[in-house]
Amino acid sequence: MSTTLVHRHKKLRRLLQEQNLDALALNPGPTLPYLTGLHFHLSERPVVVIFPRQGPLLIVLPELEAPKVENLPYEAISFPYEEDPTTWGNAFTAALALSGLLSARIGVEPRWLRVLELRYLEAAAPNAEFVPAESATAALRMFKDRDEIAAMQKAVDIAQAALEATLPAIRPGVTEREIAAELTTQLLRHGSSGAFPFHPIVSGGPNSANPHATPTDRPLQEGDLLVIDYGANVDGYFSDITRTFALGEVEAEYQHIAEIVLQANQAARAAAGPGVPAAEVDKAARQVIEKAGYGEYFTHRTGHGLGLEVHEEPYIRGDNQQVLQPGMTFTIEPGIYLRGRNGVRIEDDVVITADGCRSLTDLPRELRILPL
Amino acid sequence: MSTTLVHRHKKLRRLLQEQNLDALALNPGPTLPYLTGLHFHLSERPVVVIFPRQGPLLIVLPELEAPKVENLPYEAISFPYEEDPTTWGNAFTAALALSGLLSARIGVEPRWLRVLELRYLEAAAPNAEFVPAESATAALRMFKDRDEIAAMQKAVDIAQAALEATLPAIRPGVTEREIAAELTTQLLRHGSSGAFPFHPIVSGGPNSANPHATPTDRPLQEGDLLVIDYGANVDGYFSDITRTFALGEVEAEYQHIAEIVLQANQAARAAAGPGVPAAEVDKAARQVIEKAGYGEYFTHRTGHGLGLEVHEEPYIRGDNQQVLQPGMTFTIEPGIYLRGRNGVRIEDDVVITADGCRSLTDLPRELRILPL
Numbered sequence: 001m002s003t004t005l006v007h008r009h010k011k012l013r014r015l016l017q018e019q020n021l022d023a024l025a026l027n028p029g030p031t032l033p034y035l036t037g038l039h040f041h042l043s044e045r046p047v048v049v050i051f052p053r054q055g056p057l058l059i060v061l062p063e064l065e066a067p068k069v070e071n072l073p074y075e076a077i078s079f080p081y082e083e084d085p086t087t088w089g090n091a092f093t094a095a096l097a098l099s100g101l102l103s104a105r106i107g108v109e110p111r112w113l114r115v116l117e118l119r120y121l122e123a124a125a126p127n128a129e130f131v132p133a134e135s136a137t138a139a140l141r142m143f144k145d146r147d148e149i150a151a152m153q154k155a156v157d158i159a160q161a162a163l164e165a166t167l168p169a170i171r172p173g174v175t176e177r178e179i180a181a182e183l184t185t186q187l188l189r190h191g192s193s194g195a196f197p198f199h200p201i202v203s204g205g206p207n208s209a210n211p212h213a214t215p216t217d218r219p220l221q222e223g224d225l226l227v228i229d230y231g232a233n234v235d236g237y238f239s240d241i242t243r244t245f246a247l248g249e250v251e252a253e254y255q256h257i258a259e260i261v262l263q264a265n266q267a268a269r270a271a272a273g274p275g276v277p278a279a280e281v282d283k284a285a286r287q288v289i290e291k292a293g294y295g296e297y298f299t300h301r302t303g304h305g306l307g308l309e310v311h312e313e314p315y316i317r318g319d320n321q322q323v324l325q326p327g328m329t330f331t332i333e334p335g336i337y338l339r340g341r342n343g344v345r346i347e348d349d350v351v352i353t354a355d356g357c358r359s360l361t362d363l364p365r366e367l368r369i370l371p372l
Numbered sequence: 373m374s375t376t377l378v379h380r381h382k383k384l385r386r387l388l389q390e391q392n393l394d395a396l397a398l399n400p401g402p403t404l405p406y407l408t409g410l411h412f413h414l415s416e417r418p419v420v421v422i423f424p425r426q427g428p429l430l431i432v433l434p435e436l437e438a439p440k441v442e443n444l445p446y447e448a449i450s451f452p453y454e455e456d457p458t459t460w461g462n463a464f465t466a467a468l469a470l471s472g473l474l475s476a477r478i479g480v481e482p483r484w485l486r487v488l489e490l491r492y493l494e495a496a497a498p499n500a501e502f503v504p505a506e507s508a509t510a511a512l513r514m515f516k517d518r519d520e521i522a523a524m525q526k527a528v529d530i531a532q533a534a535l536e537a538t539l540p541a542i543r544p545g546v547t548e549r550e551i552a553a554e555l556t557t558q559l560l561r562h563g564s565s566g567a568f569p570f571h572p573i574v575s576g577g578p579n580s581a582n583p584h585a586t587p588t589d590r591p592l593q594e595g596d597l598l599v600i601d602y603g604a605n606v607d608g609y610f611s612d613i614t615r616t617f618a619l620g621e622v623e624a625e626y627q628h629i630a631e632i633v634l635q636a637n638q639a640a641r642a643a644a645g646p647g648v649p650a651a652e653v654d655k656a657a658r659q660v661i662e663k664a665g666y667g668e669y670f671t672h673r674t675g676h677g678l679g680l681e682v683h684e685e686p687y688i689r690g691d692n693q694q695v696l697q698p699g700m701t702f703t704i705e706p707g708i709y710l711r712g713r714n715g716v717r718i719e720d721d722v723v724i725t726a727d728g729c730r731s732l733t734d735l736p737r738e739l740r741i742l743p744l
Contacts, residue, residue: 039586041570044483044683064671067582067711083673084691110487111416115480115502118487130487184566185557194556194571198413210439214411299436301455311416319456339439 002073004147008035008140009051009074015136016053022104023052024133025121029112030308031137033236038068046088046117050099050106058095060120092124101125107133138313142305143327148237149351149360152307152329155192155239156349156360159232162186163243163363170370172222172247176202176215183230192232197240197310200230208244209343211300211335222248222372225258225342231310238310240331241361242347248372250342257294257336258344258367264288264334265346265365268302268316272332272350272357278320285334286318294336303331306349328352329360374445376519380407380512381423381446387508388425394476395424396505397493401484402680403509405608410440418460418489422471422478430467432492464496473497479505510685514677515699520609521723521732524679524701527564527611528721528732531604534558535615535735542742544594544619548574548587555602564604569612569682572602580616581715583672583707594620594744597630597714603682610682612703613733614719620744622714629666629708630716630739636660636706637718637737640674640688644704644722644729650692657706658690666708675703678721700724701732 012035016024026032026049028040036057040047047065050058056075061068063080077098081091096102102125108118110132118130144152165186170179180202188194203213205224213227220226229242244258264285271284282302289298303316306329314322316330333347348361384407388396398404398421400412408429412419419437422430428447433440435452449470453463468474474497480490482504490502516524537558542551552574560566575585577596585599592598601614616630636657643656654674661670675688678701686694688702705719720733 041584064583068584083689086691108487110491113487115482115485115487115490115504118490119482119504132487132491180566181560185560188553188557188560191553194552194568196566199566211436212413212440317455319458 005035005037005074011140012051012136013053015139016051016107019107019133019136020105021053021107021131021133021136023050023099023101024107024136025050025113025130026109027113027117029109030236031109031112031141034141034308040065040068046120048092048117048121050095050101052099052101055099058099060091060095089120089123092120096121096124096128101128103127105129105131107131107136109134109137134313141307142313143325144307144329144351145327148307149329151234151237152239152349153360155232155234155237156241158190158192158234159187159230159239159241160361160363162190162192162232163228163230163241165190167370170220170226170245172372173219175217175219176204176207177217179228180215183228187230187232190232191234193234195233197231197233197238200228203227204247205342206340209337209339209341211337211343211345220247223250225250225254225344227343227345229345229347236308238306238308239349239360240306240310240347241349241363242333242345243363243365244344244346244367246367246369248369253338254342254344255367257338260289260292260294261334261336261344261346262365265332265348268332268334269348269350269357269359272324272352274324274326274352274354276324278314278316278322278324279318281316281324281332282318282320285332289334289336297336297338298334299337300335303333305330324352326352326354377407377409377446383512384423384508385425387511388423388479391479391505391508392477393425393479393503393505393508395422395471395473396479396508397422397485397502398481399485399489401481402608403481403484403513406513406680412437412440418492420464420489420493422467422473424471424473427471430471432463432467461492461495464492468493468496468500473500475499477501477503479503479508481506481509513679514685515697516679516701516723517699520679521701523606523609524611524721525732527604527606527609528613530562530564530606531559531602531611531613532733532735534562534564534604535600535602535613537562539742542592542598542617544744545591547589547591548576548579549589551600552587555600559602559604562604563606565606567605569603569605569610572600575599576619577714578712581709581711581713583709583715583717592619595622597622597626597716599715599717601717601719608680610678610680611721611732612678612682612719613721613735614705614717615735615737616716616718616739618739618741620741625710626714626716627739629710632661632664632666633706633708633716633718634737637704637720640704640706641720641722641729641731644696644724646696646698646724646726648696650686650688650694650696651690653688653696653704654690654692657704661706661708669708669710670706671709672707675705677702696724698724698726
């Protein structure tokens with residue numbers, strides 16, 4: 001672990017220099033354990049780790065978390081604070097003052113840093129500038145090493161086995177919520193951490209036409225499509241898989257859109273490879289669906305990066321010219337949603353290799369008809 | 373539901389006026405469903421709901437989430453944006469322009485609003501001021517109504533039954549991680565939502581002396597104390613319970629600290645009631661532990677508010693003069709942590725009633741010795 005961290009720190013410091021940043025300030029989110037090996041909850045007690053371009057790391061944290069930062073395999077100074085919130089600002093002030101960052105350009109992660117931490121940082125260094133540094137952290141985390149890909153493969157294997165174990169429980173009369181609970185249980189039983197990427201989406205019938213549905217108490221009915229979108233967590237690395245099922249025989253148009261989405265998924269996987277812009281992968285899927293006349297029913301991007309976050313760089317969007325490179329991992333998940341009726345989505349997790357794209361997922365992609 | 377929402381909106385608007393705020397801006401967090409009945413994921417796509425002091429709600433959200441905001445039981449205007457992030461700012465600009473909030477004083481929740489949403493809001497209304505509004509949202513959410521307390525009681529009942537069902541699996545040789553997985557499975561089987569308040573803390577032996585430990589692969593040993601801190605979720609409402617167990621016979625001092633923590637827990641529950649400052653409840657627990665000579669080993673506050681967040685107002689801290697009132701719900705969780713050795717914590721969930729304090733939790737609080 002510690003050589004991995006040393007390597008990541010070196011790379012980060014080079015990126016900070018390139019991007020003209022004096023430091024990076026992180027709160028509890030995926031980049032923090034990635035760069036420090038430390039795990040904290042995101043809570044009302046702020047935890048901030050500051051990486052200056054040189055010198056020791058500065059760690060502001062509650063006194064009761066202090067045992068976690070003893071004997072770290074890198075140089076760090078900690079600034080613990082007591083329970084009384086009126087004293088918390090002092091810890092930030094001490095850290096920023098010691099760091100020489102009082103009027104620095106400090107990178108932050110806009111998707112993670114909250115107004116809570118931002119205001120403490122601003123108060124401690126009123127002349128500093130806090131600017132988005134996603135591109136620096138993405139440039140680190142986007143390239144998965146062998147261990148990271150192995151963890152993701154394990155998260156895929158667990159999720160796939162959990163879904164197969166859940167299928168026997170699915171039949172008309174069972175609710176979306178019941179299926180989601182059974183799937184979650186199976187994820188744990190098969191070895192996922194309980195910190196899931198997200199609560200499973202289990203959406204049947206008309207709900208399947210809502211890409212971001214929440215499981216409801218609606219019982220499944222014969223003739224429903226059923227979309228299951230879920231994932232597992234292994235050492236912080238996520239899988240994110242979607243498959244669509246049919247409860248007995250479904251309308252001919254539903255079978256038709258399932259075939260089109262499958263072709264779109266295949267086209268996108270075939271298009272993905274090193275040197276290819278993300279936009280091309282999106283285009284490959286979208287063209288299949290547009291040609292079939294369902295373009296307006298494919299209402300979202302084709303995929304998103306996957307790793308320590310369930311949505312991260314690279315985003316597989318028509319406007320993203322980011323060039324795919326070996327080690328990048330992302331989802332391919334075209335869908336067709338007939339609003340008020342039913343919907344289909346097929347989602348795989350893939351990794352860019354030296355000569356193409358390998359799918360970590362290998363569950364059948366065809367519309368599987370579940371026995372009634 | 374809709375009358376509850378109308379009532380909450382009315383109360384919020386009165387609070388905004390009192391606090392000299394022109395609006396409240398919320399992102400996906402517990403206050404958003406509390407005030408709108410809407411559920412969104414916190415993701416890289418910003419969702420912001422703005423409540424002006426009068427007039428319709430303004431909802432900025434991704435196009436693919438638009439089905440969620442149709443036919444709302446209150447006045448709202450939505451500003452959906454497409455997939456291309458370069459266009460997202462336009463939706464914010466349109467919402468803020470229409471609202472007449474361009475140079476307003478807008479309340480935000482620092483624990484929830486991220487730099488992501490803040491920067492979009494600031495760009496859309498450069499002359500507006502974004503100020504902490506926790507006291508307004510806390511003043512709403514701190515007072516639980518009958519339905520909310522019923523949900524919390526159910527979350528307690530589920531969690532208690534799940535722990536009892538997990539105990540038979542606990543014996544020397546089983547790891548903390550295995551126990552955490554079994555407990556999580558039991559929580560789901562007993563009816564908890566999979567959106568847990570937090571991943572269970574299962575800490576044995578020396579790990580039990582770290583109040584915020586993460587489950588490890590350390591196998592339990594005879595003579596260990598075992599701290600289990602976990603909770604369930606029912607309709608978004610959490611329980612948060614801790615009990616401490618002994619694996620066979622433990623050191624006399626461990627039995628002694630378990631008795632002191634139990635007395636501290638009892639003293640705090642006896643002290644809590646309407647009209648009592650939160651600080652007095654903390655003091656009641658702390659005095660017991662200090663008198664026994666373990667003051668320096670009780671390293672955290674006595675408790676925290678509980679509801680739609682696992683930590684919320686009122687905080688049960690020595691410096692908090694907040695007066696407790698009927699309907700307030702919080703934890704009472706004194707502990708003693710002998711660093712490098714073992715630790716004990718006993719946590720109950722309580723509600724302030726007209727004449728005292730009622731514990732929602734009723735699992736035995738004594739140090740339970742598990743058979744080897």
